[in-house]
Every structure is written in structure tokens, then in C-alpha cells.
Amino acid sequence: MTDLPESTVLASDYFHGYSVVGLLAVIGVLFVAVAFGAGRLLRPVVPTPEKLLTYECGVDPVGEGWAHTQVRYYVYAFLYVIFAVDSIFLFPWATVFAAPGYGATTLVEMFIFLGFLAVGLLYAWKKGVLEWT
Structure with a gap:
């Protein structure tokens, strides 16, 4: 048997559950960071004037930016x-x-x-x- 009081053992089990959740959160954040970093490193970067235009549903932007919506x-x-x-x-x-x-x-x-x-x-x-x- 252990010489630790029962309350210490219960607290240890209690915080162990939170450590698993924290570890999963860290793994999730790392996964997203690695995915974004890989995307940034692997994508082609060839800016052209057409690519720098505002794009809205395949229609070239003409006129003013304000439109009335019902x-x-x-x-x-x-x-x-x-x-x-x-x-x-x-x-x-x-x-x-x-x-x-x-x-x-x-x-x-x-x-x-x-x-x-x-x-x-x-x-x-x-x-x-x-x-x-």
C-alpha cells in the first residue's frame, strides 16, 4: 500500500483527467499549425494582376461597392x-x-x-x- 492519504490519490486521478484533455488540445493546435505551415511552404506563389482583383461569384467587380439587398x-x-x-x-x-x-x-x-x-x-x-x- 502507499503511504499517501486518500485525498492526495483522488486529486491525482482528478488532475490526470485534465492532463489528457490538455495533451489532446496541444496535439490539436500542433496539427493545425503544421497543416497551415505545410500549406504555406508548398503552395505556389505567382501573383498576377488578375489574382489580386476582388472576386465575387465569378463576376468581375464593376461599379461601386455598395449594393442593395432585399x-x-x-x-x-x-x-x-x-x-x-x-x-x-x-x-x-x-x-x-x-x-x-x-x-x-x-x-x-x-x-x-x-x-x-x-x-x-x-x-x-x-x-x-x-x-x-
Whole structure:
């Protein structure tokens, strides 16, 4: 047996877990640094006037840099993100719903959740957000 107190042994095990996490973080940072360094050393560097131009979707930059963008595109993107994130919540619900003893409770909770989504969609529809023109 060891002559160390039990609290010292527990603290040693506790900090051992953090040392593994720290070692993995250092390895991750080194991996990224080596990858960027190798890319910098191995890439060809041949600057030409065409390469130094601003590139935007294959269209040569002509005119001023300011362009008006319709807000409706952001609204559609925002609605997509909301419903995509909400659909992620359906997967854990499906696993809990399959567990014995949780069927009715999770079913009621999911209908409440879907009701909130329906109210939000109805609000967006009433405001005319979902109409393209």
C-alpha cells in the first residue's frame, strides 16, 4: 500500500483527467499549425494582376461597392434556421417516446412544442413574410 492519504490519490486521478484533455488540445493546435505551415511552404506563389482583383461569384467587380439587398432573403434564411434547429429537437423526443412509461407525457410535450411552431408560422404568414413578391 502507499503511504499517501486518500485525498492526495483522488486529486491525482482528478488532475490526470485534465492532463489528457490538455495533451489532446496541444496535439490539436500542433496539427493545425503544421497543416497551415505545410500549406504555406508548398503552395505556389505567382501573383498576377488578375489574382489580386476582388472576386465575387465569378463576376468581375464593376461599379461601386455598395449594393442593395432585399430583406426578404434574410427573413427566409432566418425562418429556415429556426425550423432546422427545431427539427433537431424531434430526434431526442423520438428516442424518449420509445422508452416505456414516457409515451403519453412526451406526446403531450411534443404537441405543445409543435403548437408553438405553428403559432410562429401562422404569425409569419399573417404578416406576409412568406410571400415572395
